[in-house]
Amino acid sequence: MIKYTSEQLFDMYRLMVTIRRFEDHLYQLFLQGLVPGTLHQYQGQEAVAVGVCSALQPADIIFSTHRPVGHGVAKGMSLKSIAAEIMGKADGCAGGKGGQMHLTDVSVGMMPSNAIVGANIPIATGAAIGFMLRGEERVSISFFGDGAANIGAFHEGINLAAVKNAPVVFVCENNQYAASTHISLTMKIENVADRAESYGIPGVILDGMDVMAVRETAEKAVERARRGGGPTLIEAKTYRFMGHSRGDPGKYRSEEELSEWRSRDPIPKYRAYLEAQGIDPLTLASLEESVDERIDEAVEYALAAPEPDASETYLNVYAERRK
Amino acid sequence: MIKYTSEQLFDMYRLMVTIRRFEDHLYQLFLQGLVPGTLHQYQGQEAVAVGVCSALQPADIIFSTHRPVGHGVAKGMSLKSIAAEIMGKADGCAGGKGGQMHLTDVSVGMMPSNAIVGANIPIATGAAIGFMLRGEERVSISFFGDGAANIGAFHEGINLAAVKNAPVVFVCENNQYAASTHISLTMKIENVADRAESYGIPGVILDGMDVMAVRETAEKAVERARRGGGPTLIEAKTYRFMGHSRGDPGKYRSEEELSEWRSRDPIPKYRAYLEAQGIDPLTLASLEESVDERIDEAVEYALAAPEPDASETYLNVYAERRK
Amino acid sequence: MSLVNTTEMTMAEALRDAMRLAMQEDPRVFLLGEDIGIKDGFGGGFTVTLGLSDEFGHERVMDTPLSEAAIIGAAVGAAMVGMRPIAEMQYGDFVFVGMDQLVNQAAKMHYMSNGQVSVPMVLRLPVGASRRGAQHAQSTEAYWMHTPGLKVVCPSNPYDAKGLLYAAIRDENPVIFLEHKLLYGGKGGRKEKTSIDPIMEVPTDSYEVPLGTLKEVREGQDVTILANMMMVYRSIAAADSLAEEGIRAQVIDMRCLQPLDLDLLSEAVKKTNRVLIVEEDNLTAGWGAEIAARLGDEVFYYLDAPIKRLAAPDTPVPTAATLEEEYLPTTEKIVEAVHGLLEGG
Amino acid sequence: MSLVNTTEMTMAEALRDAMRLAMQEDPRVFLLGEDIGIKDGFGGGFTVTLGLSDEFGHERVMDTPLSEAAIIGAAVGAAMVGMRPIAEMQYGDFVFVGMDQLVNQAAKMHYMSNGQVSVPMVLRLPVGASRRGAQHAQSTEAYWMHTPGLKVVCPSNPYDAKGLLYAAIRDENPVIFLEHKLLYGGKGGRKEKTSIDPIMEVPTDSYEVPLGTLKEVREGQDVTILANMMMVYRSIAAADSLAEEGIRAQVIDMRCLQPLDLDLLSEAVKKTNRVLIVEEDNLTAGWGAEIAARLGDEVFYYLDAPIKRLAAPDTPVPTAATLEEEYLPTTEKIVEAVHGLLEGG
Numbered sequence A, B: 001m002i003k004y005t006s007e008q009l010f011d012m013y014r015l016m017v018t019i020r021r022f023e024d025h026l027y028q029l030f031l032q033g034l035v036p037g038t039l040h041q042y043q044g045q046e047a048v049a050v051g052v053c054s055a056l057q058p059a060d061i062i063f064s065t066h067r068p069v070g071h072g073v074a075k076g077m078s079l080k081s082i083a084a085e086i087m088g089k090a091d092g093c094a095g096g097k098g099g100q101m102h103l104t105d106v107s108v109g110m111m112p113s114n115a116i117v118g119a120n121i122p123i124a125t126g127a128a129i130g131f132m133l134r135g136e137e138r139v140s141i142s143f144f145g146d147g148a149a150n151i152g153a154f155h156e157g158i159n160l161a162a163v164k165n166a167p168v169v170f171v172c173e174n175n176q177y178a179a180s181t182h183i184s185l186t187m188k189i190e191n192v193a194d195r196a197e198s199y200g201i202p203g204v205i206l207d208g209m210d211v212m213a214v215r216e217t218a219e220k221a222v223e224r225a226r227r228g229g230g231p232t233l234i235e236a237k238t239y240r241f242m243g244h245s246r247g248d249p250g251k252y253r254s255e256e257e258l259s260e261w262r263s264r265d266p267i268p269k270y271r272a273y274l275e276a277q278g279i280d281p282l283t284l285a286s287l288e289e290s291v292d293e294r295i296d297e298a299v300e301y302a303l304a305a306p307e308p309d310a311s312e313t314y315l316n317v318y319a320e321r322r323k
Numbered sequence C, D: 001m002s003l004v005n006t007t008e009m010t011m012a013e014a015l016r017d018a019m020r021l022a023m024q025e026d027p028r029v030f031l032l033g034e035d036i037g038i039k040d041g042f043g044g045g046f047t048v049t050l051g052l053s054d055e056f057g058h059e060r061v062m063d064t065p066l067s068e069a070a071i072i073g074a075a076v077g078a079a080m081v082g083m084r085p086i087a088e089m090q091y092g093d094f095v096f097v098g099m100d101q102l103v104n105q106a107a108k109m110h111y112m113s114n115g116q117v118s119v120p121m122v123l124r125l126p127v128g129a130s131r132r133g134a135q136h137a138q139s140t141e142a143y144w145m146h147t148p149g150l151k152v153v154c155p156s157n158p159y160d161a162k163g164l165l166y167a168a169i170r171d172e173n174p175v176i177f178l179e180h181k182l183l184y185g186g187k188g189g190r191k192e193k194t195s196i197d198p199i200m201e202v203p204t205d206s207y208e209v210p211l212g213t214l215k216e217v218r219e220g221q222d223v224t225i226l227a228n229m230m231m232v233y234r235s236i237a238a239a240d241s242l243a244e245e246g247i248r249a250q251v252i253d254m255r256c257l258q259p260l261d262l263d264l265l266s267e268a269v270k271k272t273n274r275v276l277i278v279e280e281d282n283l284t285a286g287w288g289a290e291i292a293a294r295l296g297d298e299v300f301y302y303l304d305a306p307i308k309r310l311a312a313p314d315t316p317v318p319t320a321a322t323l324e325e326e327y328l329p330t331t332e333k334i335v336e337a338v339h340g341l342l343e344g345g
């Protein structure tokens, strides 16, 4: 039973392929020493960002993390603005001031991504409270990882959202690791979603490598929140194919584990699903080609973009009074 | 089936009556303007402090809160040192520097009580980790209220204790209120103990007005911790008969609620239990008398004790190197 | 020439009035904190929000669980989507539980987003020693002055309190608003032991006292005393006693530490050539250190004596009355310090 | 006369060695933090704990969940029962998540208990800008200088790093130990982009560099430059270039800000009569402000020019290279500031 239009199905595929190839391209640039700062990459987790963001209305907003490229692309940011920001260029989405961990484009609802693990949870709750007070039927999404599930902000932010019935959906991307530390060392229980019971809200565990499953679950939770049914804690079991950040070879992970999860790569899985629905592989191939073109364009744009002028350093510390 | 000696039973009664009458006496002093600082009183919750502390070995330690008098008395602090500290006198347990919210007597295992709600939870976990590393068979206890169950330190402290299997027992005194805010406004679930599941440790709910039930539950949890079985979260349903602090008339609580809980006063309940065990009411009466004498002595001592010398202000900021 | 309608107000009443008027005028303004709106409750730690939940309801005067990181974090999030939250810490010292949300989020959000997002919020911190010990007495100005992106306000009287709070609510940036416990003017059971309760005629309408301004509260040609909150009163008392010795001490109320009106200070010191900074918090790396360092550079050649600072010693705040009194700068100590200054230091 | 056995060490190796020796000598010493002991892991954010868990096991080199309030709080609790914990924040900026445990607990415990309990712990904070933006670059010294009960240490070279860390571990008080990211001397993939990797001969045995001491790293009669961590190197480079113009600049390494050796500073300034303070963190209410205010009082009559401060502007730390470079004080700016000082300011 396909309840999505082929346009929606294509869109999801386009976004997932874009994220994967864009991140792979950035990694190559890093190897060539062309990436000035750090890199926390999203390959392997594409189904979560795309599944959740495709379940949103345009006016809904997302709060991302130190690993924001997938969320930014899925929410509709331009590849140019992301690439330029990662390269520390003036035309970056934050003028080079934010950098890879601080991507933002309010015009598409991508709120500033946060390099403090877990800090976006109470912030997303506050945005949702803001929507309630303004009578706006908007929903806010908080993305975070398995590591974030053990920090105080997770507990306080979700509990506040629960008692205020705030229109926020908490999406935990459990990729099994917080940097080099496996989740078995940081929690005695297996599922982050089981912690939803402490706050009296629904907790849902799902296969984060299945974009359709993610989208359907996200749609239910987002509509529930929009209708005043309060927050949901979604735990997407997933995996990152790269190290934690730029130079991390990831030796703390076994080869077997990595290849086992690679075998569940969300993109070939979804491509097989599309083909099973009778979609012509050539269409997908041409779509992938257009993705590559857009990525090359964006990277060229970023590499050619000017550095921010030194005088920018002193601007935007304080916001001016709006009349 | 009485598994406690009559001496132990008497001891518990003596301690509960001491706490009740001592706090009542301090309230009278407050009304006479003789208490310089603040007061957060323990009347109504005596069974929890006495039940838990009587389950401990002498070398075990407790971490108390802004409402520490009951814990301090139950752990064996002298009434004189408590009264003098509350009066801000030099002979107070902390020389007048700590005050009512910062009672401490390390010689009896009463670690400095904490005026930051929830802050003693990770500290108690750290002490327990210290015992493990030192190979000492000691247990640390963290007391806190229902309000503390919603703060980040609760989540981080208990989770760390759980993953390290630390010998610590968390005792939540759920007296239904955090200052003027009823628990129904701060948590969507009913029982704090249910949050134990988030950390993979046992959670136990008990009638905090029944000192025997508290002691038995505490003994199991303390021995479990001492044997390396890890932490337990105990939730004692209890009630405070006074306002939140010194001048609070507690109008946010209904008369019915207060009188309903007063009808479950832990002291007459325990006294009835003792008499049912055949203990002569006269023995209890004389015991109460000796309590009153000791309280009067302690209050006189405190009222007569000297103020700390101004020069003390500058001492004990930094600890000297011990050779 | 329309007469301004005024009425007698305590600090608590003036602060409450500023919030009430702001909420009436602007639906984006809302309050959140512990025990601030509970029916028959406290009206916040020091009665400042008493009655507001009856007028505006429990959504706009929102009681929260005991979760300071979530209180500040939610204020940041709400401000980012167009609201103008006023969050209360029941005591200023509890801000450290939510410090990341203030220092790493609220203060840096506008800059890190290159101006795309701003965080128009006020965080109210009751400060100052009040016989409750080290975790219920800190003033904390210096932490906020060292955090770019925050504004820091510390009124000493009801008129300034109402005007500065009203201006802070309308500011586009996170404002740390310090309120001294002994100046609230609480009545009955809520009256603080050692409080000075300034009561003043305050305009009933809304008005702004612009952030970034300081106020000379006493003229004097011989020495300039810079003080804030409770220390303004002790400095004025000291100036009165100095006047009896013919020493004319100027007192400037440092009601806003960020942005800082350095020109006003420089002009003042150019005339008096001697400066004493009086600060309730600990001496080392206090707000006074920055003022002394700035003026020591700006008006170096006008100084006839070194810039002196009188502050609390570098100890946590003790609880007992005799110790708290020793800890706090007193009028006598201020007089003594001025004498030292006049003898060329 | 026994020759001291030495070997070449980077900062990371010197710090690791101090901890290794302390752990060998004293069973009370243990480490806790994120990713510090994971098999085939990072060895902490900057390789400082690499290999220690192989030697001492995973209890004494304890990996924790991502919970900074619990990491610091557990260190406080363990220290209170006789252990000597060394906690690591992966980046200094994350300390704000656990700030209450540091400012309200660790710093005040000894005082509030009137000496009954002490908190002998070390909190290691990797600091300094490294192209990762405002939440991964703060230095934070000033916050700790303003918190009585804490000691503050910030070494610039491997010799001092090992000796100061060893002394900090043996101190009875909570010590905030700042380690600059660009001085670690990381190798291979972990090498920071803009790092200066000081490698030095360091004694192989354990030794203490006493807390509370400062170090003249370059003599000079004309001006005194006070700097810490990375700014020591930029100040020395500036002194070299000034020397070519015949200007003799003294450079003092401010390796310990609390306790502070004010006498050494006063004596130095009495000779040079001119002072420039160079600080990587934001200017306003930075550690330089306290030093300028103190010296401005102590040696006022010896100053031939106002005490100058050169620090980062009052902005969060920008990420892009051109902006970070503009933000950080540079050797050129130091030279310029000294010229300004010599022309009488």
Ligand SMILES: Cc1ncc(C[n+]2csc(CCOP(=O)(O)OP(=O)(O)O)c2C)c(N)n1
Pocket: A066, A067, A115, A116, A117, A144, A145, A146, A147, A148, A149, A175, A177, A178, A179, A244, D034, D066, D068, D090, D094, D097
């Ligand atoms: C409060 C805080 N502590 C530590 C760090 C350093 N750090 C950045 S990402 C990370 C691991 C986070 O793991 P998780 O939340 O699972 O996200 P993932 O990286 O797996 O996407 C750590 C320890 C940080 N940024 N913030």
Ligand SMILES: Cc1ncc(C[n+]2csc(CCOP(=O)(O)OP(=O)(O)O)c2C)c(N)n1
Pocket: B066, B067, B115, B116, B117, B144, B145, B146, B147, B148, B149, B175, B177, B178, B179, B244, C034, C066, C068, C090, C094, C097
């Ligand atoms: C972090 C923090 N926030 C707020 C306060 C102010 N305060 C002191 S006690 C209290 C209520 C605590 O309620 P609970 O934990 O249930 O303890 P109880 O007073 O009921 O024993 C509050 C809000 C504080 N001391 N610490």
Ligand SMILES: [Mg+2]
Pocket: A145, A146, A147, A173, A174, A175, A176, A177, A178, A179
């Ligand atoms: Mg993870």
Ligand SMILES: [Mg+2]
Pocket: B145, B146, B147, B173, B174, B175, B176, B177, B178, B179
């Ligand atoms: Mg309670």
